[in-house]
Amino acid sequence: MAEAKESNHFPGDTESQISDSRSKKGGFITLFFIIGTVSGVMLSGFGWLANIIVYLVEEFNIESINASQISNVVHGTMNMLPILGAFIADSYVGDFAVAAISSFISSLGIILLTLTAKISSLKPPPCENGSSLCQGPSKLQLGILYISIAMASAASTALIYVQDSISWGLGFGICAAANFVALAIFLAGYKFYRYDKPKGSPFTAMVRVLVAAVRKSGVKVSSKSEDYYHDEHDGTDYKVMPATPKRSFRFLNRAALKTEGDISSDGSIARPWKLCSLQQVEDLKTVIRLFPIWSTGIFLATPFTTQSSITVIQALAMDRHLGSNFKLPAASIVVVILISASFFVALFDRFLFPAWQRLSGRPLTPLQRIGIGHVVNVLSMVISALVEAKRLKIAHAHHLDQAQHSAIVPMTVWWLFPQLVVVGIGDALHFPGHVGLYYQEFPVSLRSTATAMVSIVIGIAFYVSTALVDLIRNSTGWLPENINNGRLDNLYWILVVTGSLNFIYFLVCAKLYKYQNMEKEVDTVSNSDM
Structure with missing residues (x-):
């Protein structure tokens, strides 16, 4: 993301030129790309996920309780993956790259799921009418199914009706098409978006506080304000911050204690996994x-x-x-x-x-x-x-x-x-x-x-x-x-x-x-x- 942003400028550009270029990014025009992207993603996502239990029961002959368990795992994963994606975006590659890559993987997953509905060899044979014996899916069929679901996880009642009453392949195909349209709309707005450099995840800062406090477990806690590191360049309002850390959870206060070698000559943190700001400790x-x-x-x-x-x-x-x-x-x-x-x-x-x-x-x-x-x-x-x-x-x-x-x-x-x-x-x-x-x-x-x-x-x-x-x-x-x-x-x-x-x-x-x-x-x- 940072590279995409910097490539738009040349060494001779002045700050005002860069600022003018940046001001042309974003704005109301990006709203249309975002709305189109979100609509397509929601349509495709809910279209297959909402009906996954019925698909597993009726097409893969999976027991109903097992199907509900699979659905629960998928839902749980889909709620947790965005947190991982946000961490990667904030810490490493930026929002645009994560959104584009995850959408592409999701599209491939829905296509593979569509193939399981259309190609008979990718699912078990249907149960005979009146028969209580149904052949379950093979390990290969289950493997392909699970891979497609996992990839599709990186609304509509109408789509559910199409899948149930007309064709599973058609229903999933519509989901795949909607996902690809969403991806195309998102990429089409590339030159209009604003790109910010990754600034780190707040969850990483929390882990740093814990590690720093453990590493300084032998250091005596001080009551003097000058013994603690106050970062004045992270954009937070330090008017509301106390001069010394609060007495609650005193063990964590050690993470903000300054020791030899913790701070660089320019005043920044030299060892981020051994020293944190007082703000991060209180957070x-x-x-x-x-x-x-x-x-x-x-x-x-x-x-x-x-x-x-x-x-x-x-x-x-x-x-x-x-x-x-x-x-x-x-x-x-x-x-x-x-x-x-x-x-x-x-x-x-x-x-x-x-x-x-x-x-x-x-x-x-x-x-x-x-x-x-x-x-x-x-x-x-x-x-x-x-x-x-x-x-x-x-x-x-x-x-x-x-x-x-x-x-x-x-x-x-x-x-x-x-x-x-x-x-x-x-x-x-x-x-x-x-x-x-x-x-x-x-x-x-x-x-x-x-x-x-x-x-x-x-x-x-x-x-x-x-x-x-x-x-x-x-x-x-x-x-x-x-x-x-x-x-x-x-x-x-x-x-x-x-x-x-x-x-x-x-x-x-x-x-x-x-x-x-x-x-x-x-x-x-x-x-x-x-």
């Missing part, structure tokens, strides 16, 4: 203070991540007809969560929260929003357990629990909608609450990572969900191939218990936490900026 302390609350988000998101895949399996075993001619694609049922969350975010921010502030005289704090989200999340799992218990009762009454594979239960898929709506309400509370908390409490140097913290939580939650389902499947008989003969309702009740315990843990963490920017937070919320 890490802020993250550590927030860590307990951040950790509660993992088991807060785990029920959502579990439900997003299990609900698709339930929908496959329910009546999905809407009228006499249309059959709702099973994977599109999860869209209800997104619609619900979008609607209630607007409702809360524009009506309910301002009304609460007028009545009480104070706005809801981010921790209060998160706490309410915890309660709503547990309520959604209770509804899910009750609905699944009713579905199993109907399945047993029709003797659908005796087959090897799940049969369609004469129960409309509309029964799944209430629990998904409630999940969306919870998401509209706790996810914005977490982002608001991190954005408010993080120092300026880490504020851009607020959304990343939530993404990490969701990624970990998908992995935890996978481990939880594996544990239950291996230790109980609740999750067989025929879910009509299982006890998915017990899985939901376990999520109710874990969610309740996690809520208690959250209350303890919230009680012990002290806002660092409470005055700023109240002013921000009262102006409806959050």
Whole structure:
């Protein structure tokens, strides 16, 4: 990225010429390229990912629970990979290179996934009608499938319908075309973008503080301001920084202590893995203070991540007809969560929260929003357990629990909608609450990572969900191939218990936490900026 930027200038260029050249970059024109790129990427990404469980079950003859586990791993990886991409972009090659390379790899992955749908030798033969025996995929077929999914991971209900009802190959082909169009649009705007040199990742700075503190574990902590390194050239506001480090987590203060050989003749750090600025030390302390609350988000998101895949399996075993001619694609049922969350975010921010502030005289704090989200999340799992218990009762009454594979239960898929709506309400509370908390409490140097913290939580939650389902499947008989003969309702009740315990843990963490920017937070919320 740096090379692309520097190649536009010549040694004889003056600072004003370079500034004029730079001022011509960016601006409103880049908006069209970004919108086109994001639209294509979203269309292609959601188009194949949302329906991956159904594809694995119906085309690769993979057991439904195994398909949901694969989906969880893919979702978890897709939430974690952007963090890795951001680290590489910030530290080494820049944003443009990472975006272009990842889009190209994703396109190749979707093409390979399309080939698995179109070429019969790349997937197992279909099950015979009425037969309970289905041939599973070979190791080679699974290998190609997993490679294509992994590459495609570096929305649309219409695409899901095309895949389900017309052709998997056509549906995935549209995804591949959309991805290539997005890549072409992105590259077409190359000469209009502004390119910044990589300045390093804030996560790297945190690791440096830990390493430096360990390496100086034998150095005595000082109370004198001049013994600590204050970097006055990193663009942060040092008017709010204390002259000496705070007493909390004193062990980390050693990372900012100046010792012989730490500083170059020009005043810069000579050994970055042995000396850090006082600002960097205090930034890490802020993250550590927030860590307990951040950790509660993992088991807060785990029920959502579990439900997003299990609900698709339930929908496959329910009546999905809407009228006499249309059959709702099973994977599109999860869209209800997104619609619900979008609607209630607007409702809360524009009506309910301002009304609460007028009545009480104070706005809801981010921790209060998160706490309410915890309660709503547990309520959604209770509804899910009750609905699944009713579905199993109907399945047993029709003797659908005796087959090897799940049969369609004469129960409309509309029964799944209430629990998904409630999940969306919870998401509209706790996810914005977490982002608001991190954005408010993080120092300026880490504020851009607020959304990343939530993404990490969701990624970990998908992995935890996978481990939880594996544990239950291996230790109980609740999750067989025929879910009509299982006890998915017990899985939901376990999520109710874990969610309740996690809520208690959250209350303890919230009680012990002290806002660092409470005055700023109240002013921000009262102006409806959050």
